[in-house]
Amino acid sequence: MSSMTDSTQKTAYHHGNLREALLDSALLAVESGGLDKLSLRGLAKSVGVTPTAVYSHFKDKNDLLIAVHTVGFKQLREAMEQSLTALPKAARGEDKVRALGLSYMHFAQTQPHLFDAMFFRPPDLSQVTKEKIEEGVGSERLLRDTLIEMLEESQGARLSDAQAAVAAFSAWALVHGVSTLLRNGCVDAAIFCESWPEDFSDQHPQSRQAEIIEQLLDIQIAGLKASVQAIRKNP
Amino acid sequence: MSSMTDSTQKTAYHHGNLREALLDSALLAVESGGLDKLSLRGLAKSVGVTPTAVYSHFKDKNDLLIAVHTVGFKQLREAMEQSLTALPKAARGEDKVRALGLSYMHFAQTQPHLFDAMFFRPPDLSQVTKEKIEEGVGSERLLRDTLIEMLEESQGARLSDAQAAVAAFSAWALVHGVSTLLRNGCVDAAIFCESWPEDFSDQHPQSRQAEIIEQLLDIQIAGLKASVQAIRKNP
DNA sequence: CTGTTAAGTTTACAGTGTAAAGTTTTTGTG
DNA sequence: CACAAAAACTTTACACTGTAAACTTAACAG
Numbered sequence A, B: 001m002s003s004m005t006d007s008t009q010k011t012a013y014h015h016g017n018l019r020e021a022l023l024d025s026a027l028l029a030v031e032s033g034g035l036d037k038l039s040l041r042g043l044a045k046s047v048g049v050t051p052t053a054v055y056s057h058f059k060d061k062n063d064l065l066i067a068v069h070t071v072g073f074k075q076l077r078e079a080m081e082q083s084l085t086a087l088p089k090a091a092r093g094e095d096k097v098r099a100l101g102l103s104y105m106h107f108a109q110t111q112p113h114l115f116d117a118m119f120f121r122p123p124d125l126s127q128v129t130k131e132k133i134e135e136g137v138g139s140e141r142l143l144r145d146t147l148i149e150m151l152e153e154s155q156g157a158r159l160s161d162a163q164a165a166v167a168a169f170s171a172w173a174l175v176h177g178v179s180t181l182l183r184n185g186c187v188d189a190a191i192f193c194e195s196w197p198e199d200f201s202d203q204h205p206q207s208r209q210a211e212i213i214e215q216l217l218d219i220q221i222a223g224l225k226a227s228v229q230a231i232r233k234n235p
Numbered sequence C: 001c002t003g004t005t006a007a008g009t010t011t012a013c014a015g016t017g018t019a020a021a022g023t024t025t026t027t028g029t030g
Numbered sequence D: 001c002a003c004a005a006a007a008a009c010t011t012t013a014c015a016c017t018g019t020a021a022a023c024t025t026a027a028c029a030g
Helices: A018-031 A039-045 A051-056 A061-085 A091-112 A114-118 A128-157 A161-183 A186-195 A197-201 A205-233 B017-032 B040-046 B051-055 B061-085 B093-110 B112-120 B130-155 B161-183 B186-195 B197-201 B204-232
Strands: none
Touching: A018 A039, A018 A061, A018 A114, A018 B051, A039 A051, A051 B130, A061 A091, A061 A114, A061 A128, A061 B061, A061 B112, A091 A114, A091 A128, A091 A161, A091 A205, A114 A161, A114 B112, A128 A161, A128 A205, A161 A186, A161 A205, A161 B161, A161 B204, A205 B161, A205 B204, B017 B061, B017 B112, B017 B204, B040 B051, B061 B093, B061 B112, B061 B130, B093 B112, B093 B130, B093 B161, B093 B204, B112 B161, B130 B161, B130 B204, B161 B186, B161 B204
């Protein structure tokens, strides 16, 4: 149970697991306050270490941001996977697709700053880790396979890889667009305020929003089914 | 022709039209290098003025960012409007919808940093100018009206305000999602690399991308039409 | 001519990322 | 175990950032 080479050992001088402590603290700081407020110095102080100690574990700030990035993509993927396992076993493909989309938007809305860090503020892409890319690819594959399942079920059509990729891109783009437009005030200001002024600030904007999101998923799914249908008729 | 109160007059001390010069320079700096590289000091130096002179015309950096923001939304709106006027007069509603979507994505791709500044990095929203909101609302109304035109043409259905707003949100979200996913490397890494490895880095990725974008518009438009149809059958 | 005001400048300060060199601890050898 | 090498962390230093305060210059109105 006790190991000499345990990486969590501490001394006065050596922190023991500074890297993880910094990363944890960074995630915490990002979730509450956003990326702009994240400073290496503040981070170092929060874990009780000297400012430049960070450079023993991260090449520079961008390197740390990439690590945060990677964790975010892992969490997003896990949230998506969990939204599927939470479904009843007999769930249809379409239910799964909806669950995936909802979990994505839910992630964006409950962890807005982390979502920002992942997409709005991509660190220098040239030095992005393979680990992160694999997380992203994994999420995309999950979506793609689920879409294939749905479309085969309802349309009885076997999709080519290219078709499935386009379908996944389409669904992903929609859900991602919704997430980011809701994130900054665009939609509130441009749509809801004008159309349902009483709903927006007063009554039950939350449930109204959920209602609208369901309609957006309806539209997207209908479009996917229709376009598959069109391809079958006119290949 | 010559006016004593011309705001472009210059002296050694007074710049004359510092505010606009700063804004122009800021836009230039943003377009080439992104927001991270934009510093008030560099900006001041680029127009040949002392660092703190900026504060005579902008409350602080955020205030300047809001101005950049506003210009961006105006440019986007103008690009969208111009994409409509460039169409042949007999163009159908669907052609117009496609033109709007393409101009939006084109804007995002040709002015990526400005697009970032507008959406990825919204300045403090609490003190956003009415002017900018009106630009955004105007663009949204343009999209909404065009969608109404399209759906009335093809489905013969008169949309309620709420239906039109949801349709506009859906189309906007898709196009916005595509823009932002293409912007950071997500899609390249997650989709194109895997599905068309030879196309991606070699042959004609540009035209392949345009092809895919057309398919995305197909899907979205098909979904909108289908959902309007569904509402008519099952109100 | 004379206040007032707007537009710039000077000076100053706290905060940032990070480079370089020094110190302490751990670790991998003979 | 001893000892060199490497890893982890500190100290010091620098250039750069946004911005507050006080001062100076120019334009203008009475």
